[in-house]
Amino acid sequence: MRTTDLLAFCVNALRRQAFRTFMMFIAMSIGVAAVIVLTGLGEGARRYVLSEFEALGTSTLIVLPGKQETSGGMPPMTGEATRDLTLEDSVAISRIPQVQSVAPLIIGSALASAGGRSREVVTLGTTASFFGIRKLEMAQGTILPPESADLALPVAILGxxxxxxxxxxxxxxxxxxxxxxxxxxIIGILADSGEGLGMNRSESIVIPVASAQQLFNAPGLFRIFIEARPGANLDTIRERAVDTVAARHDGEEDITIITQDALVSSFGDILSTLTLAVSAIGGISLLVAGVLVMNVTLITVTQRTGEIGLLKAIGASGNLVSRIFLTEAGLLALGGAMGGVLLGELLLWVGRRIFPDIPFSAPLWAEATSVLVAVGAGLLFALMPARRAAQLEPVKALMKK
Incomplete structure (x- = not known):
């Protein structure tokens, strides 16, 4: 039988069993769509997190209080009291020749009220340098005054x-x-730039760091951001900063300095692993769909025993009968896989519409792999029923009919 005749025969057979064909098509589509959606969610989260860290710039270092063994993982942005870092430490670091600017940071929560309205607000205490380091833009007004960091000026910038x-x-x-x-x-309004490092800037208030120290009664700093000069060696700055603070802390190295590259590398590896893990979980649905294909094909062989006997009676070989059932399974798997790709992309599109800041998108390798695995699973699980059909004897098959 020619390939075109074989395909036409299989298509007609599938059309005659429309409901069964539809159910297997749906099962395979859902399996492929699950892989694509889960992979797209993981990849979108990875891209979003990495873009947030990359927004710091490749010349940014972050100083944390306390000595920690770290490979670049970002500590929590809120919730820890800080006592080891001081404004004097940030001033000393700013005097390192290769340092462009330094921005001390305090984070706290306070009740903000005006005109009879009030709400709890995340309040950032920092300096004018913070706006350049974090690339914050103003919608109205000006940034914090460039006066000395120890001046508790009563000015604020609102999200x-x-x-x-x-x-x-x-x-x-x-x-x-x-x-x-x-x-x-109020001297300024921040431009709406979405979230950064897990914090919504439009729902924040920025005040001078000395004002935040008085407001929260917190002499210690939460973080110190360092921006290196163009072409400066970050490792050298890190070593100089550690030595500088240690000299002020009685020779004790009680700070940790991490770089943007370390953050990107660490989180990139973690999120890539998670993406592969959730993709593997989605792949289980493809195996379930393959089992369904096998079961339905076994039922089909039983119901089409007479047809198989007739084919063999007119000269069809066992190999041809096996090819017929494998081709039907392959067509179903391929059609279901393509439908699953479309369904998965549709769901990811909906996700991007709901969460526009997160670039949900399945990589090409995930789509190609899911299609190949779907077709492979369909053929693999149809192999046993196809062999059973090929082994039927024509006389017994016709008698059974």
């Missing part, structure tokens, strides 16, 4: 969401709001 919730449609620049038990004059 857009905070501005809208506390002031509504009224202008906020120049107005006064209360944060905790202190009053601040």
């Amino acid at each position: 857009m969401t905070i501005r809208d919730e506390l002031f509504g449609s009224k202008p906020a620049l120049g107005e006064t709001l209360r944060i905790g038990d202190r009053r601040f004059r």
Whole structure:
């Protein structure tokens, strides 16, 4: 039988059993779609996290209080009290020749109120350098004044969401709001730049670091961000910063300095592994679909015993009968796989519409692999039923009919 005749025969056979064909098509589609969606979710999360860290720039270092053995993993952004780092430490680090700028940081939560409205707000205490290091843009007004970091100026910069919730449609620049038990004059509005390192900037307030120290009664710093000069060696800066702080801390090396490259490498490896893990979990659904193909094909062989006997009676070989059933399984698996790719891409598109900041997208290797595995599983699980059909004797098959 020619290949075109074989394909036409198999297509007609599948059309005659439309409901059974549809069910196997759906099973295979769901299996492939599960692999693509899970892989797309993992890949989207990986790209999102890496883009957040890359936003720090390749010349950024982060100083953490406490000596830690770390390979680049990012510690939590909130929730730890800091006592070891001081403003004097940040000033000393800024004097290292290869350092471009330094931004001390304090993070806390306080009740912000204005015009009878109030809400709990994440409040950042830092300096003007922080805006350049973190690439924060202003929608209105100006950044923090470039005065000395130890001046507790009563000025604040609001995120857009905070501005809208506390002031509504009224202008906020120049107005006064209360944060905790202190009053601040609004000098700027942050541009809406989404989330950064797990924190929504539009729902934050930025004040001078010395003001934050007084507000939260916290003399210690949470982090110190260091921006290196162009072409500077980050390893050299790290060593100089450790030595500088150690000299101020009675010779004790009680800080940890991590780089953006270390963060990207560490999180990239972790998230890539997780992506492969969830893809493997999704692959289980393909095996389930393959088992369904085998069971349905076994039932089909039993129901088409007479047809098999007739084919053999008119000269069809056992090999041809086996090819017929394998071709039907292959067509079903291929069609279901392609349908699964379309379904998976549709679901990922919906995910991107709901969460536009996260680039949900299945890599090409995942789509190609899922299609190949689906077709391979379909053929593999159809092999036993196809052999059983090939081994039927024509006389017995016709008698059974």
